[in-house]
Amino acid sequence: MSDVVVIGAGIIGAACARALAVSGARVTLLDRGSPATATSAHGEGNILVSDKGPGPELDLARYAASLWPGLSEELADELGPAFPALEYERKGGLVAATTLTGAEPLLAFARTQRAAGLDARPVGADAALVLEPDLSPDVTAAVHYPEDAQVQPVAAAEALLASARRRGVDVRGGTEVVGAVTSGGRIRGVRTTTGTVEADTVVVAAGPWSGAVGQRLGAPLSVLPRRGMVLVTTRMPHRIRHKVYDGDYFGATQSADAALQTSAVVESTAAGTVLIGSSREQVGFDVRLRVDVLAAIARRALRLFPTLTDASIMRSYLGFRPYVPDHLPVIGADDRLAGLWFATGHEGAGIGLAPATGEIVAALVGGRVPALDAHPFRPGRPGLLGASGEDHREP
Amino acid sequence: MSRDDRVTITVDGVPVGGRAGQSIAGVLIGAGEQAWRTTSFASAARGVFCGIGVCFDCVVEVNGLADVRACLRRARDGDVVVRQHIAPPEVIP
Amino acid sequence: MTPHSIGRPGRRHVVVVGAGPAGLSAARAAAEAGARVTVLDASHATGGQYWRHAAGPHEQLTDEELRLQHGWDTYCVLDAAVRSHPAVELVTRAQVWAAERHDDGPRLHVLVGEPDDAGRVPLTFSPDAVVLATGAHDRTLPFPGWELPGVTTAGAAQALAKADGVAVGSRVLVAGAGPFLLPVAATLAAVGATVLGVHEASRAGALARGWLDRPWRLAGTSGKLLELAGYAAGHVRHRIPYRVGEAVVAAHGHGRVEAVTISRLDPTWAPIAGTERVVEVDAVCVSHGFTPRLELAVALGTAITTERFVDVDVRQRTSSPHVWAAGETTGIAGVDAALAEGWLAGHDAAGGAPDERRARTAVRRRAATHEVARRMAAAHGIPVQGAGSGPGWLRWLTDDTVVCRCEEVTAGRLRDTAAVTCSTDPVSVKLTSRAGLGICQGRMCSAAVTAILGAPGALESRPVAAPVRLGDLARAAGPSA
Ligand SMILES: Cc1cc2nc3c(=O)[nH]c(=O)nc-3n(C[C@H](O)[C@H](O)[C@H](O)COP(=O)(O)OP(=O)(O)OC[C@H]3O[C@@H](n4cnc5c(N)ncnc54)[C@H](O)[C@@H]3O)c2cc1C
Ligand SMILES: Cc1cc2nc3c(=O)[nH]c(=O)nc-3n(C[C@H](O)[C@H](O)[C@H](O)COP(=O)(O)OP(=O)(O)OC[C@H]3O[C@@H](n4cnc5c(N)ncnc54)[C@H](O)[C@@H]3O)c2cc1C
Ligand code: FES
Numbered sequence: 025m026s027d028v029v030v031i032g033a034g035i036i037g038a039a040c041a042r043a044l045a046v047s048g049a050r051v052t053l054l055d056r057g058s059p060a061t062a063t064s065a066h067g068e069g070n071i072l073v074s075d076k077g078p079g080p081e082l083d084l085a086r087y088a089a090s091l092w093p094g095l096s097e098e099l100a101d102e103l104g105p106a107f108p109a110l111e112y113e114r115k116g117g118l119v120a121a122t123t124l125t126g127a128e129p130l131l132a133f134a135r136t137q138r139a140a141g142l143d144a145r146p147v148g149a150d151a152a153l154v155l156e157p158d159l160s161p162d163v164t165a166a167v168h169y170p171e172d173a174q175v176q177p178v179a180a181a182e183a184l185l186a187s188a189r190r191r192g193v194d195v196r197g198g199t200e201v202v203g204a205v206t207s208g209g210r211i212r213g214v215r216t217t218t219g220t221v222e223a224d225t226v227v228v229a230a231g232p233w234s235g236a237v238g239q240r241l242g243a244p245l246s247v248l249p250r251r252g253m254v255l256v257t258t259r260m261p262h263r264i265r266h267k268v269y270d271g272d273y274f275g276a277t278q279s280a281d282a283a284l285q286t287s288a289v290v291e292s293t294a295a296g297t298v299l300i301g302s303s304r305e306q307v308g309f310d311v312r313l314r315v316d317v318l319a320a321i322a323r324r325a326l327r328l329f330p331t332l333t334d335a336s337i338m339r340s341y342l343g344f345r346p347y348v349p350d351h352l353p354v355i356g357a358d359d360r361l362a363g364l365w366f367a368t369g370h371e372g373a374g375i376g377l378a379p380a381t382g383e384i385v386a387a388l389v390g391g392r393v394p395a396l397d398a399h400p401f402r403p404g405r406p407g408l409l410g411a412s413g414e415d416h417r418e419p
Numbered sequence: 420m421s422r423d424d425r426v427t428i429t430v431d432g433v434p435v436g437g438r439a440g441q442s443i444a445g446v447l448i449g450a451g452e453q454a455w456r457t458t459s460f461a462s463a464a465r466g467v468f469c470g471i472g473v474c475f476d477c478v479v480e481v482n483g484l485a486d487v488r489a490c491l492r493r494a495r496d497g498d499v500v501v502r503q504h505i506a507p508p509e510v511i512p
Numbered sequence: 513m514t515p516h517s518i519g520r521p522g523r524r525h526v527v528v529v530g531a532g533p534a535g536l537s538a539a540r541a542a543a544e545a546g547a548r549v550t551v552l553d554a555s556h557a558t559g560g561q562y563w564r565h566a567a568g569p570h571e572q573l574t575d576e577e578l579r580l581q582h583g584w585d586t587y588c589v590l591d592a593a594v595r596s597h598p599a600v601e602l603v604t605r606a607q608v609w610a611a612e613r614h615d616d617g618p619r620l621h622v623l624v625g626e627p628d629d630a631g632r633v634p635l636t637f638s639p640d641a642v643v644l645a646t647g648a649h650d651r652t653l654p655f656p657g658w659e660l661p662g663v664t665t666a667g668a669a670q671a672l673a674k675a676d677g678v679a680v681g682s683r684v685l686v687a688g689a690g691p692f693l694l695p696v697a698a699t700l701a702a703v704g705a706t707v708l709g710v711h712e713a714s715r716a717g718a719l720a721r722g723w724l725d726r727p728w729r730l731a732g733t734s735g736k737l738l739e740l741a742g743y744a745a746g747h748v749r750h751r752i753p754y755r756v757g758e759a760v761v762a763a764h765g766h767g768r769v770e771a772v773t774i775s776r777l778d779p780t781w782a783p784i785a786g787t788e789r790v791v792e793v794d795a796v797c798v799s800h801g802f803t804p805r806l807e808l809a810v811a812l813g814t815a816i817t818t819e820r821f822v823d824v825d826v827r828q829r830t831s832s833p834h835v836w837a838a839g840e841t842t843g844i845a846g847v848d849a850a851l852a853e854g855w856l857a858g859h860d861a862a863g864g865a866p867d868e869r870r871a872r873t874a875v876r877r878r879a880a881t882h883e884v885a886r887r888m889a890a891a892h893g894i895p896v897q898g899a900g901s902g903p904g905w906l907r908w909l910t911d912d913t914v915v916c917r918c919e920e921v922t923a924g925r926l927r928d929t930a931a932v933t934c935s936t937d938p939v940s941v942k943l944t945s946r947a948g949l950g951i952c953q954g955r956m957c958s959a960a961v962t963a964i965l966g967a968p969g970a971l972e973s974r975p976v977a978a979p980v981r982l983g984d985l986a987r988a989a990g991p992s993a
Contacts, residue, residue, distance in 0.1 A: 058937035065939050107932045108944040178943035182933040189934065197937075258486050258951045258979065259459055262508040295919070295946060296459065296507045300982075312613045313811060313975040315621050315988050322986035333983035334630050336486045338951055340975050438677065440567035445676025453681075453768050453795075454661035460920045464767045466661040467680070468917070468956075470668025471561065472554070472627065473649040473805075475951040476659075476917060484630055486951065486979065490671070491627035493556055493567055 026052040026194070028389065029214055029223040031201050031237055033059035035177060036374055037229035038184035039382030040367050044227075045191035047386045052221055053185075053193055054214070056200035060181035063231040064375065066343025068254060068299050069177040070267055070289065071376035074117040074169035077133065078140035080400035081352055085373065086142070087396045088380035089171055095379050096175065099183040107186065108179045111294040117172030118147075118155055120163045121271040122327045127165035130271040134167040143170050158263050158331045165271075172267055174291060177375045184378070201230075204241040210362035211241070225389055227365040232309075232346040234354075234368035243360045246408050247369055249309050249344035252302040253317050255325075256339040259296035263331075267291040270328055284317060288324035290332075298335065300325045302372075309344055345371045348408060353377060355384050355401040365389065366403045428498040430455070437494050444470070444477050444489040455479060455489070457504040479503050523548045523599075526861045527620060527639040529608050529808060532560015533847045534839025535645035536590045537854025538861070542643070543597040545864030550637060551594065552606040552622055554978070557675075558594070560647055560839075561667065562847045563587040564674045580674050580699050583847065606635070609978045611642075611811040617834045618642050618812050621988055623980060630981040634988055641834050641861035644809050644822065645854060648802035648840035652688070653894065654915050654923070654960050655908040657763030657772075658798070666696040666799035679705040681795020685772060687711040687760040688799040689892040696797055697752050707752045708791060711774060713781055713800065713905075714892050715757035722891025760798055761788070761908045772796050780895045782904025800894050803959065804841045807977035816971060819843075826875065827866065828857035836861045845885035852878040902966055915964065916957040918950020926964055936967035951979070 026049075030041045033055035041053040053059075073089050076082040096112035119134075121127045134144040145168040152166035153159055159166075185195055198218070205213040205220055213222035228245075230237040235247035269289040289301045303317045318340055325332055346368050348354060354369040367385050370377050380396070387394035403409065424439035428446060437446030444467050447455055454464035456478060468476040472491040480501040481487040489500075526542040528535045531553035539551045553560075556567045563581065565573060578584060594600050603624060610621040617638060625632030650665035652658065662681060666688060669680045684705045686697045689712060697707045712719070761783050762773040776787035804821050814830035814837065815823040822830055822837040830837050838853035852874045859871060895903045909915070911924030929945040930936050938961065941947065947961050948954030953974050954961070962969035980988075 058935065058940060060935070061937050061939040065943055103932065106928050108929055176943070178940055182935065182940060182944055186933060195934070255982070255985075257982070259505050259507070260485065261505060292508060294508060295949070296505065312813075313610060315610050315612060315619075319985055319988045322982050322988075326982065326986055333981065333986075334484055335982045336628070336951075336979045337976060337982055337985055338979045339953060438566075441676045441678075445672060445678050448672060448678045448680065449676070458920055463659065463920070464661050465659065465917075467664055467668050467672065468659075469649055469665050470671040471649060473952065474917065474956050478951070481628075484628070484981075487628040490668070491554075492629075493626070 026050045026221065026223040028052070028225040028227060029054060029221050030227045030229055031214065032228065032230035032234070033185065033195060033197070034062055034064040034229065034231050034374070035060070035181040035184065035378040036231065036367050036370065036381055037227075038181050038188060039378040040227055040229055040385045041193045041195075042184050042188040042191065043382035043386035044389060045188055045193045047390050049389070051188070051193045052223065053188065053195045054199045054201055054216060054221065055197050056217070058197045059185055059195060060178050063343050063346065064181045065178050066341055067177060067252065067345070067372070067375060068289065068291070068301055069111075069175045069180070069375050070291070071173040071175060072117060072267070072373065073142060073171045074119055074144070074167070078136050082137070082140060082142070083396055084353065084377055084380055084401075088377045089173065091379040091383065092173060092175065099187055102190070103183055103186055107183060109176070109294070110179050110183055111176040112173065113294070114171070114173040116266045117169040118152065118166055118266040118268045119169065119271055120152060120159060120166040120268065120328060122160065122163060124164050126271045130165050130167060145170070156265060156268055158329050159268065160328055160330050174267060175375065176294070180375065180378075201237060202240060204361070206242070206361070211364050214241070224363050225365065226363060227367055227385060227389070229367040231368065231374070232344040234346060234366065238366070241361065241364060243358050243364055244409070245354065245366060245403060246348055247354070248306060248347045250347035250371065251305045251307055251310065251342055251344055252372065253314070253321065253340055253342045254302050255300040255318060255321055255337050256341070257298040257300070257335040258338050260298060260335060262292060262296060264290055264292045264298060264329070268328060270324060284320070286317070286320040286324050288321065288328050290325055290328060298332070304345075306347075311342065313340065346374065347371045350405070350407055353381065353401050354403050354408065355381055356388060356398055356403055358403045360409070426494050426496040428494050428496075428500050430500045431502055441494055442490055443479060443481065443492050443494045443498070443500060446494045447489065455502045457502070459505050459507050462504070524641065524863055525550070525639040526641045526643060526858065527552065527637050528643040528645060528858065529620070530560065530645035530647055530839070531555070531558035531602070531604070532645060532647050532839060532850065533562050534647070534850035534854035534857070535560065535643070536594055537851045538643045538645055538838055538858030539600055540590060540593045540597070541855045541858030541864070542862035543594070543599045545859050545862035547599065547862035549597075549600045550639070551600060551602045552608055552620075553604050554607040554627070556605055558591050558602070558604065559587055561671070562850075564671050566675050566677065576702070577674070577677070579702055603635075607978050608808060609980050610976060611808040613811070613813050613832070623984055628979065630983055632984055634984065641836060642812070643857045643861050644835065644837040644841055645839045645850075645857070646805040646808060646841050648804045648844060649955070650799040651801045651803045651959065652798050652956075653800045653905050653908070654913055654957070655761050655763065656910050656913045657765070657769065659914045659917050660763050660765050660769040661767065662765070662769035662793075662795045663763050664795065664797050666693055666797045669797040670696050670699055673699045673703045677703065679703040680797065681705060681793065683708060683793050684795045684797060685709055685711070685760065685791060685793050686797045687713075687758070687774070689713045689894065690799070690801055690888060691892070692799065700797070701752065705795075708793060709753040709755060711758040711760065712754070712756045712892070713759045713777055715777065715779055718779065719756060719891045722887045725887070759783070759905075759908070760796055763796060764790075769793060769796055778904060780897065780904030782907045801892065802840060802844045806841065806972070807974045809835075809837060809841060810971060810973055811975055811977065827860040828853055829860065843882070843885055844888065845881045849878055849881035849885065852881060902963060906964060909964070915960055916947035916950060916954075918952050918956075919946040921945050921947040923964055926961060930965050936965040938962060938965070938967060938970040941965060
């Protein structure tokens, strides 16, 4: 029998399983599909502090950002040169306003972040062009965030999984959790399509399906899918140096509006392609391509980088961010069923927040005080418990 | 356009003649070339592989635009063709 | 050309994607059944792969060019019927780059202009019916050196000869599997190359089992067989040796192919040690079969068979409402099948009565051509199983054989990546090894990658069916008006 079952082998489940194993627990990690192939393989790898306003999410992001350099080195050392590179790079972010009305809110936001201790440097249009020579000369204001970084999400998730396996974690794909085993008012394990797995602690890290999994375990949670689409260019000469995004990005992440929102996040990858994201829509798990969404993303990107007009788009892909109404991740014990925990709801930041989430879960489960106050992330906070929404229709 | 019309394109500045209606790949092969692109990582030579626009091995820069499939694009008189090599970004420290 | 942007009430609007044999046949049938028809083809000319020819009016084909064509009269009649029909609009250089599934039917996004150019003209169609006749491309199994210049697919040699009048080399060897190798060798000889030989991987036993089994079933397929017999005669004329049970297992050269290693094969296509010999060449054309172009079909949500073709019923209907498919997207059965299927698809998509006499003829013709297809698969199909692990052709590969041509990922790296990540899932391995992430989007390597990993392949989704410039995408129409 395991001490802990973690449900979902995306980057969050992988980080939790590894951290729990490091702290000595015997862990079984279950996924209904192949590990590291769901949401964590359909997003981008931005590790951003820049898009978060002062408060618990910024604290969590900064904690995560502080863990990544050491973690990526540790994983690289542990797994050796044959392991795919994590491509961790602290390249810094540049947030630019493209309209006159957008300039002041962007600078005001940066002031609040600075007050909270974040390195947020307003730069004039000229200085922005030095940082990013291809940036539109029409930029009205820009803020440079040296702490923003990026990582290759699937390599990172696989590295966490490989490291977890080395620490004895039993990673099982093709195993879908269908219900809970309970007795004496607490969880004792999970029922799966390949049999029952016993454990007194169960962590739900099932990404946008976490609400549905919670429901199966008798503890529904309001986690909804928020669709995002991304464009990928062919390999091109390396001209974009930072993660560059338009100032509207902040508005898009914090809005609860179900209608389509787009903002441009432009970054080059270690392979030489440029990723251009992204959109936010609440349309359930609808996987159908929408050209008008891609076109809207393209228009936004061109506002930032007019020189990208001839860039060749070879692919688009989409994923479903695990979204909760108040935009805060859900990390902690569920008071409704003893032994049940959640680690989910990271929306568009789960890659970056994964190491911090793993550390906090391991500490809380082990009865230790986490490095960061986890109270704001508790599942029992207002507005989360209850129906998982009717949005869990599969495509 | 008639069958006997000729077109002249430049390839890295050197004029190359072909028949009207030929693809850029056809013009290059007609001129005795087998390779006109070098790969990003191994800097290996490449030319036509699939011949019908599926493999993208034959891409060239045409009139300032990269990633044009030479096997699909008809050569036009005066086309400025550049052999394509796109280096990967420097290795991350 | 006055392209429309939306289906109008009243007459059914059928959009046919692809103007090869299947698409032209579908367009004519749909128009004759009373529909308004739009035919879109990315190429500069109609005719598809089979009737590929140089740009310009086809009456101007020279005698040499005509010698490379088969059934040219059929093409001219079909093409003229399509072009002259008042209900048909034909748009060439029209790349369908995305297909959307809406609740009220499909929507196609098209760019018209020179291939890969910026500033192409966007068109959007929301027709009552779509006929997918997008054809296939060569499938070539990887071998060491297959990425060298001068190594091409067999189809490339055919296309360059027919449309450009050039030979891919002067000392050329043709290898792979399937009857298609014969016309390629004949074409190469006709454009002046010395063809050193045709090497068919399937062994005599498989060929006999496939082709000679119950010969009466081939009645009614005489067209294709006569054509093949013609190639055989051509081979005698050009003295091209034809050898079975052999493959090119390596290509050698510096910066271009200079020689190849040929080996005899066992029935799983594993090389037989000690049978290798090296032949000097300046080009080698290798194809082991065909892969259908499924981008649009997958985007439109049609069911795909386990053999990875679009699944169609007797009327060429796919599982998606409003969507039909014909030709090599539905199976590799040659031009006669494409013509028959095209007719059925176009006729049904247009709402034509199903029990017409011509429909019955087309069904009969399709059945006969499918008999040829079954035999072809039995005789020339790529083995999926071998002794030990995986098909024998995997033993052609060395650790440093390039598998993904775009990202230059070797077989060794692929295997290592799968081993260290404990994953053979195509989604994960693609992102950790980069195999299939390059500009061809895995079209050349994904089947080989899954075979090497020994994993079931995921259905490839390529929502952007052909590259589009960001500026053109920004102008792409939303809902059509
Ligand atoms: C377009 C887009 C762009 C993004 N960009 C960024 C970015 O730049 N930076 C960033 O940090 N984040 C980004 N994200 C967000 C990030 O991808 C997610 O927050 C993160 O991947 C969530 O990881 P996860 O492990 O919670 O979910 P997943 O990766 O989805 O893993 C959940 C797993 O649970 C499994 N599962 C579900 N139900 C069951 C069941 N019943 N039984 C067993 N297993 C089950 C699933 O199979 C799945 O593997 C982006 C997301 C999208 C869509
Ligand atoms: C390179 C090549 C050469 C061949 N030569 C021969 C030969 O000489 N003899 C022989 O017997 N068989 C040959 N074949 C086999 C050939 O595919 C069939 O015999 C026949 O052409 C199939 O007809 P089809 O109509 O199904 O497809 P095709 O003839 O392939 O026609 C498909 C058409 O669809 C168009 N198309 C595809 N995708 C899109 C899109 N997204 N947007 C717009 N247009 C699109 C293509 O441009 C093409 O014109 C060849 C195959 C290939 C790949
Ligand atoms: S040769 Fe394959 S795309 Fe041109």
